[in-house]
Amino acid sequence: MKKIVTIVTILVFSVQLAAKEGMWIPMLLNNNIAEMQAMGCELSAEDIYSVNHSSLKDAIVSFGGFCTGEFISSKGLVLTNHHCGYGQIQKQSSMEHNFLKDGFWARSMDEELKNPGLFVEQLVYMEDVTNALVNSGDKFKEIEAALIEAKELDNPNLTYKVVPFFGNNQFFLLATIKYNDVRLVGAPPSSIGKFGADTDNWVFPRHTGDFSLFRVYDENGNAFTPAQHLKVNIAPRTPGEFTMVFGYPGRTQEYLTAVEMDQLVNVENARRVEIRDVLLSIMDSEMRADAEVQLKYSSKYARIANGWKKWIGQIEGVQFSKGLDRKRKLEAEFTARIAADANLWDKYSGLLNEIAVNNTQIAEGQLKRNEFIETIYYGMEWFSLMSQLQRAKSDVDMDVALVEFHQNYSRTVSEKTTAAMLSMALATFPDLLGDMDEATFVSTVHNEIDALVELATKDDSIELTAVAPTASNFNTSAFQAFYTVSPDNALLQKATELSAEYMRALMEVFPERNFYPDANSTLRVTYGKLEGVNPRDAVSYGTTTYLDGAMAKYKPGDYEFDMPAKLIELYDNKDYGQYAENGKLPVCNIASNHTTGGNSGSPVLNARGELIGLNFDRIWEGTMSDVNFDPNICRNIMVDSRYVLFIIDKFAGQQWLIEEMELITH
Template sequence: MNQIIRVINKQMELQMNKRKSYQIVLAIFFTFLFLAGCSTTKDYVYEKQPGFENVKAGTFDNGKMWTFDFPPVKYFESQYNFSPSDEWFENARLAALRLPGCSASFVSEDGLVMTNHHCVRGALDQVNREGENLPENGFFAKTLEEERKVPNLYIDQLVLIEDVTDQIKSAFESGKTDEEKVQKRQDKIRELEREYSKKTGLICNVVTFFNGGKYSMYGYKRYTDVRLVFAPETQIAYYGGDYDNFTYPRYDLDVAFYRVYDENGKPLKTKNYFKWNKDGVKEGDLIFVIGNPGRTNRLYTVSQLYFYRDYVYPYQLTLLKGLVDIYSDYLKKHPDQKLKYQSMLFGFSNSLKAFTGYHNGLKDPYLMAKKIDFEQNFRNTINSNPELKNKYGKIWDELAEFQKEKAKYFYKVNALNIRGRGGRSLYFQMAADLIDFAEQMKLPDEKRGPRFKDSVLANTKEKFFPKEINREIQLAILMLQLKDMKNAFGSELKALNDLLSGLAPDEAAVELDNKTIVLNEEEVKKLLDNPDDILKSQDPFIKFVLETKKYGETLTQKSQEIQQKEQAKVQLLGNALFDVYGTSIPPDATFTLRISDGVVKGYEYNGTIAPPFTTFYGMYDRYFSFAGYQDWDLPERWKNPPAEFDLSTPINFVSTADIIGGNSGSPLVNKNLEVVGLAFDGNIESLPGNFIFDDTKNRTVAVHTAGMNEALQDIYGATRIVNELLNGKIVE
């Protein structure tokens, strides 16, 4: 807990320093009180706060995540005197790749793929063999034969882009009600995806741009034989740990390499790859980040952003803080379990820091003044045109009302959402699964779901109970979940009162853990053999789920009805946005391929200046300055580097390119489409980039190609990888 407090205090200090740079004394802009069972709504005032009346929207507040559908050729020419050809964009698109949750790229004609170490953590666990600890010790395949295939991993390459806007908009407009419009749009999207997949043999998805102003069909070629080639130790890839995460200066070797193999089990031959520039970049150089940014909300209305500020982010932060505490405390007690749970903790810690930054950004009156100014200008443009005003003039007020309606159900719907990873215990999930099983067994075979038909029922029952349950962690998550329920309902839900039996959530969790049978494999098997007994069970979790099921479904239905109406208005807002601005501003990120431009540049922070580059000297300075601190310890092979290892080599650098989660693993390339770096993070000032981009301090943090070369060659002896990178192909 003390570590979490230190991180939060550090983050608050950074935010205060950030605010000082505006040279404005901030008034109290926002206070949030997480009330138990709160169902009151807020009447928002869409005006700039005192002292911020003259703040104006910036040219690139909506970012620079340009699509390959309509790349900003004229902007590149005017800004950088650079006019890339259609062939340039095609080569860039086909060399770029997408992993589950991350980005990547081909960096040799023999299918070598570059991405981040933190994008391969799951793969390291999967290919780890008995007696090994690859996350701690790293992995290097000295030969092709030693490269290890990662089960169930795939890599996607975007090979098809087609505009399908007219078909989807026509389907939407054919609906008579908001709900019908949304349904018809979804039906048309599914129809087109099936049609294109059948026609092309590709993985086809419709991508929504500008909240529905434009739609494109993206077709992906999927590679399924993916093998791990190299990954350094987690300690050096995540150097500085959670303290340094989302900060700069940084000293991380956050790089890893896969290789794609063809259907014959040979390294894939591809003509589309990024060549390697061993010298990297210098200050002021133009760079492009080509990757798949996950999601942004930059085109949300101010009322939608307020809903995130006051409801969504505070709720998520409460759960994430609880999960970080749970897994941190567990690993302190059980350090031998680090290999199994460290990645989980990294994920929750990373999300906590990110969502804290998003939330802080929405509480920043300077940034919100810019959003308000953009919205006012947009509305004024609409209202000054009678035709546009008639079509779109009421959208903002209607969306504001929907936020108030959503708020009435938000906490309760989430509290009764008992499935999922984040803050949801197995106790409730197992109870719900048992009830589903019993209800399915009441149906004739032909009406049951696929998993419950007689032909596969034995297999379903065999796999019903989890292979492994960590009771200690599950009990801690149950405590967190019961607190969430108590916050949402107070004393108004009888089923919850019965479950708690007058005890505080933590005490009740211990009592319930002692009473329940849902995590007892033998008892669960008995219930599966006698499904009628499930619905008559007196188990406290089964009773609770049964008693709240209809109520929860009713709440969810009401919430979904509001969201459907909101989606219909968001579609109209997208049309309005495109009618006014066209492609002069980029659409929100959708975890699809984008190209972002920027220059290598440091920035002012904390009363000083952050350099554009860091070197290995700085990494060793951290090691000696924080002697005894685990986060800045070095792997053994790094503690005494060979004489030829050049400490002055750049390891990380920053640029003004626009990225967000999902861009991890994106290559940074120069005008010649040569790799000069590898994106792995943003600085703390970049976190509000979820809803606004400000290149004054927003920075992409990347691994430098020179630093990768130096480490691969002199620390790891990975000469075959270095030779392949420099030559663009396998060197025998």
């Protein structure tokens, strides 16, 4: 009787989670659609993903391979986050035309700016090829290549790849198409698109207009016509209404054991936070003191700070939600179930212990490996440049790399960050400098970088080891040290195999659960509700923030909380056009959708599949959702579609873009 009660408890727990937790494969939504419809969804599984006719999936793109975007017009107009387009906006900027600071708006298609190297990629279809590949052993690569070759012969216009799911227990072949002409159409100033900057990053209440607009062109230079684009809903929202996020989440690790999660969160990530504390402090000080440095380093700073703040929230979130206790309870139930079944016991009785032992054997090397990555590879900005130069095939490649590097480089900043990171790195790698002292090394390396840049600007031939011997030797020595301390490949391979076995075991031992695969940068659907949260004692977040709240944060001239005069004027006059709700202008919302990195720029859709928001963040208390999703705490943050259109229309005066879209007012 006791065992039956336990199983029923798990069943109820699974149903509660399934309403919100999970990043589901769109091809397999028939397993979820009944629950989605019970929550209010008005679509069928075929409406969301179809290979026979256009469906919502045809409106979704992978933006640059690192974010998500969506078509919002029949003329290839793509909406994504400001922080997803940030690097391109920065590249298009100069001190004379600072599009990060002032924003950019093309007044016609002729004024849209090309972005070499930027692409969007669409999923055309996916196909389960597990039976052909599972247990194929040494023939895996051969069979995989044959599957792809057959597809290429059938349709050479698509790109094909095989992707593992469920820890290499299931395999899908993905057919995609890429578009390489993606032009910048519009972006608000950073005082809107990045309002709140690092102080507000990962937190709620939020008031950030985190969006930018691009347009996709076909190979003939014409605006691309997608098979489907999203309608934009500007009607009032209802707390509790169904929401769905469609996008390309990057990576999650939801099926770690308690031992693995403890090591990752409380040891490895805690150390990463310590290192980035130092690095970010230096960068922040220099950026606040010099406007040119701020322009050059804003993207670098944002990238480094993003992970730093996420890890802090993850550490606190796992502790607050008792994430390790939840893992241990699951493992206790796992052990009880296999103990009651002789067949399962024979297969899995030693599995958790094997994982723990292997994790211990890997731990020290993994920490040292991370030390290299954080202090040297990321911490010394010139280091990755040297790696790029050593791989360059010609002087032209070197020149391009050096000129691009120098555009966003300050010797003063680099010397200070290098000195601080070097001091940390030497504690783990004491022999890196040989007999040279730290101060001499820092000065010498930067003299060499200056010499390389000068040669590149003159188009002179570059003999790397002759011009930059100290930097070159350090690069080689550091990588040698990295490979020496990194965990043994056999142990890493064993960890992969044990993870795959644990995933198989969970699905076999808990057959009543509807498992979803970890995120792996493939197209996924997650669903939940527009709902607030009480994340901790005496703290409550409603579903929506308004422009009134942004004005309350306003600090004239502040790096993070300044506001454009035009926006203040619109607020003072309450000139919100058709985008207000009860006399107030909505800015951001939260919902219970399960998201992660890569979901940035993903559309948040209502029950009819209409765009109501643009996903861009998670709340601070829920950043642990990559390893420990708790439906009682975890919430995604979106910029309200009404605020996006208000900025385009009333603030920027770009009615021609509004006219391209299909607006829904009910």
